[in-house]
Amino acid sequence: MTSRFRAIPAVNEVLADPRVVELMGRYSRDAIVEVAREELGAARSAVGAGADPPTLPELAQSVARSAAARWAPWPRRVVNATGVVLHTNLGRAPLSEDSLKAVAIAASGYSNLELDLRDGKRGSRQARISDLVCQATGAEAALVVNNNASALMLGLAAVAAGKEVIVSRGEAVEIGGGFRIPDVLRQSGASLVEVGTTNRTYAKDFEDAIGENTGAILSVHASNFRVVGFTHSPAIGELAAVGRRAGVPVMHDLGSGCLLDTRPYGLAHEPMPQQSAAAGVTLGFFSGDKLLGGPQAGIIIGGREWVAKVARHPLARAVRIDKLSMAALSATLLHYIHGEAERKVPVWRMISAPVDELRRRAAGWLAAAGAWAAVVDTRSAIGGGSLPGETQESAALRIDCAALGISPGETLARLRGFDPPIVGRIEAESALLDPRTILPEQDEAIMGALRALRNG
Numbered sequence: 001m002t003s004r005f006r007a008i009p010a011v012n013e014v015l016a017d018p019r020v021v022e023l024m025g026r027y028s029r030d031a032i033v034e035v036a037r038e039e040l041g042a043a044r045s046a047v048g049a050g051a052d053p054p055t056l057p058e059l060a061q062s063v064a065r066s067a068a069a070r071w072a073p074w075p076r077r078v079v080n081a082t083g084v085v086l087h088t089n090l091g092r093a094p095l096s097e098d099s100l101k102a103v104a105i106a107a108s109g110y111s112n113l114e115l116d117l118r119d120g121k122r123g124s125r126q127a128r129i130s131d132l133v134c135q136a137t138g139a140e141a142a143l144v145v146n147n148n149a150s151a152l153m154l155g156l157a158a159v160a161a162g163k164e165v166i167v168s169r170g171e172a173v174e175i176g177g178g179f180r181i182p183d184v185l186r187q188s189g190a191s192l193v194e195v196g197t198t199n200r201t202y203a204k205d206f207e208d209a210i211g212e213n214t215g216a217i218l219s220v221h222a223s224n225f226r227v228v229g230f231t232h233s234p235a236i237g238e239l240a241a242v243g244r245r246a247g248v249p250v251m252h253d254l255g256s257g258c259l260l261d262t263r264p265y266g267l268a269h270e271p272m273p274q275q276s277a278a279a280g281v282t283l284g285f286f287s288g289d290k291l292l293g294g295p296q297a298g299i300i301i302g303g304r305e306w307v308a309k310v311a312r313h314p315l316a317r318a319v320r321i322d323k324l325s326m327a328a329l330s331a332t333l334l335h336y337i338h339g340e341a342e343r344k345v346p347v348w349r350m351i352s353a354p355v356d357e358l359r360r361r362a363a364g365w366l367a368a369a370g371a372w373a374a375v376v377d378t379r380s381a382i383g384g385g386s387l388p389g390e391t392q393e394s395a396a397l398r399i400d401c402a403a404l405g406i407s408p409g410e411t412l413a414r415l416r417g418f419d420p421p422i423v424g425r426i427e428a429e430s431a432l433l434d435p436r437t438i439l440p441e442q443d444e445a446i447m448g449a450l451r452a453l454r455n456g
């Protein structure tokens with residue numbers, strides 16, 4: 001036993017190996033020493049468990065592999081073949097070309113982020129972006145922060161701290177990642193008053209709950225679940241009217257920031273910021289990287305005085321948006337203002353892709369796939385906290401895993417092993433590649449992977 005341990009090369013031998021010395025030049029000496037120690041530790045455990053002691057070349061090789069994995073550039077580009085347009089694990093919305101250019105300009109040099117070029121004085125990073133938000137939504141005023149979770153938190157803290165906020169029992173929900181409406185309210189210093197029932201709440205329930213200590217009415221869009229059957233919730237216009245009559249602010253968390261009507265694409269209606277603004281809500285909140293198709297951001301719209309009150313709150317500085325997101329958001333909003341969002345914003349290009357075109361693309365991959373693939377009709381989801389349960393008619397390439405002799409899970413694992421990694425989905429015991437979310441320039445990567453899969 002001891003002799004087997006003794007056969008493991010010593011740390012000094014490993015560190016003196018020319019292959020390891022070369023790694024020290026590429027990374028750093030200290031970093032490689034640490035990796036070598038870890039690899040030796042792992043080797044000792046393996047030998048203890050009965051494995052053969054590694055040779056010096058094997059150890060050098062595992063140090064190189066471990067270093068490459070640890071310091072590989074991240075994040076890596078992957079091909080989204082799931083058909084889920086807004087996939088939170090894959091970074092939600094891809095940006096438009098113009099948005100990428102705007103980011104490059106803001107990131108690669110100095111910019112007039114907070115400088116008024118006419119008089120050379122300090123400007124506001126919010127002035128320009130809020131003007132664009134107002135143009136795109138019809139709101140009177142706007143403020144942009146880091147994400148929608150912080151936007152809502154900030155709005156509640158500025159408007160309703162120390163007071164009661166009335167929420168429908170069916171909307172005191174968890175949005176995801178531990179973001180729960182009752183907790184957010186508590187953190188912002190407000191207290192929750194629930195009205196109605198889980199499935200049915202009426203405008204009158206809110207009206208009856210308004211009292212001396214009411215700070216706001218809050219409506220939260222059910223963006224990641226659906227209550228079906230015997231249900232009712234008041235339209236945002238009704239709530240706005242209740243608030244106006246009682247002199248109580250009405251806050252609307254829309255979630256997605258959907259500026260285009262989803263119905264022409266065979267989807268249910270998703271609440272739109274324009275409608276929320278037109279209904280006269282006091283403050284509306286939405287994300288930048290869901291159906292808006294831009295960068296991570298939290299966008300607050302509303303009446304001038306209320307937005308100014310929110311902007312003055314000390315938390316506003318703590319949740320400030322960074323300049324790269326602001327640049328991307330600015331370019332994204334311009335697509336809507338110019339009426340070109342469907343053509344230029346990637347998520348809308350995907351959502352609006354005709355199913356015939358998707359079928360043609362999937363059929364184009366068939367030659368690379370061989371006999372064990374077929375083009376099938378399927379449905380793809382929007383995902384990412386938008387349109388829960390809603391799917392669109394789609395077409396995809398189905399890989400017959402049984403014919404390949406591997407399980408669907410193994411097929412997906414192999415697809416993830418390609419460069420770039422391909423992320424597919426499983427449906428009815430088969431692996432599916434859905435062209436809806438695959439960028440046109442990635443078709444080559446798909447075909448290369450299919451050829452490699454076919455050849456084992």
Ligand SMILES: *Cc1c(COP(=O)(O)O)cnc(C)c1O
Pocket residue numbers: 147148149150152175220221222223224253254255256286287288289297298384385386
């Ligand atoms: C997604 C979502 C949020 C959180 O938005 P982020 O931009 O991810 O912080 C809040 N509320 C609703 C209703 C949502 O759908």
